[in-house]
Amino acid sequence: xxxxxxxxxxxxxxxxxxxxxxxxxxxxxxxxxxxxxxxxxxxxxxxxxxxxxxxxxxxxxxxxxxxxxxxxxxxxxxxxxxxxxxxxxxxxxxxxxxxxxxxxxxxxxxxxxxxxx
Amino acid sequence: xxxxxxxxxxxxxxxxxxxxxxxxxxxxxxxxxxxxxxxxxxxxxxxxxxxxxxxxxxxxxxxxxxxxxxxxxxxxxxxxxxxxxxxxxxxxxxxxxxxxxxxxxxxxxxxxxxxx
Numbered sequence: 383x384x385x386x387x388x389x390x391x392x393x394x395x396x397x398x399x400x401x402x403x404x405x406x407x408x409x410x411x412x413x414x415x416x417x418x419x420x421x422x423x424x425x426x427x428x429x430x431x432x433x434x435x436x437x438x439x440x441x442x443x444x445x446x447x448x449x450x451x452x453x454x455x456x457x458x459x460x461x462x463x464x465x466x467x468x469x470x471x472x473x474x475x476x477x478x479x480x481x482x483x484x485x486x487x488x489x490x491x492x493x494x495x496x497x498x499x
Numbered sequence: 500x501x502x503x504x505x506x507x508x509x510x511x512x513x514x515x516x517x518x519x520x521x522x523x524x525x526x527x528x529x530x531x532x533x534x535x536x537x538x539x540x541x542x543x544x545x546x547x548x549x550x551x552x553x554x555x556x557x558x559x560x561x562x563x564x565x566x567x568x569x570x571x572x573x574x575x576x577x578x579x580x581x582x583x584x585x586x587x588x589x590x591x592x593x594x595x596x597x598x599x600x601x602x603x604x605x606x607x608x609x610x611x612x613x614x615x
Contacts, residue, residue, distance in 0.1 A: 417603070417604070419606075424608075425590060425592070425608065425609040425611070426606065426607075426608045426609060427543075427592065427594070427606035427609075429603060429604075429605065429606075432603060473542065473543070477604075484531070484548060484550075484556070485531075485596070486533065486545055486548060487533070487545070487594070487604055488545075489542045489543045490542065491541070491542045492541075492542055494540075
């Protein structure tokens with residue numbers, strides 16, 4: 383079974399600074415996908431960024447970038463120029479392909495990020 | 500694009516009653532939907548996967564008779580919490596797979612269920 387590990391329960395960052403949220407994963411699959419979602423206090427899950435296991439370049443989406451180190455099985459999220467609105471819970475997730483052709487997302491335990499003035 | 504609408508956003512019900520939560524894909528066809536449960540300050544735990552027109556696949560430990568899932572059309576999946584008890588109080592959120600090839604997952608806005 384796949385496993386996602388987020389070792390930082392909480393992180394603080396000052397406004398306008400960059401912050402890295404850690405994520406490591408464990409899988410025996412060759413083909414997999416890694417996702418980051420943001421969950422503000424209102425509860426909705428907001429998709430941030432995706433990295434495919436065969437993608438050679440690190441994914442970027444605006445202020446978000448994914449530091450993908452395949453050999454280390456890590457997929458850290460980097461948020462540049464933090465804003466107060468970035469304060470939220472952040473989840474790393476992996477797409478798991480099931481026998482029979484189905485799929486599902488497995489989530490890490492999340493990191494609560496707080497951006498301070 | 501790829502919007503999932505989830506209702507209700509909040510519901511309070513009495514012990515022993517049933518509650519239905521709906522998730523609708525607004526601008527795409529969702530052949531597969533996922534139902535998650537989330538306790539405060541915790542991660543999302545997958546409860547079941549529903550495929551349009553077939554029975555849902557439940558994760559280990561999830562009571563099928565308590566959490567009834569119906570996915571009768573390509574745009575609607577429902578979760579019914581039957582004979583609810585206070586321990587069923589939680590945040591429930593649905594998700595649908597969208598796209599082909601490199602596909603993604605979009606989420607509903609969640610339902611906060613309180614059983615009193």
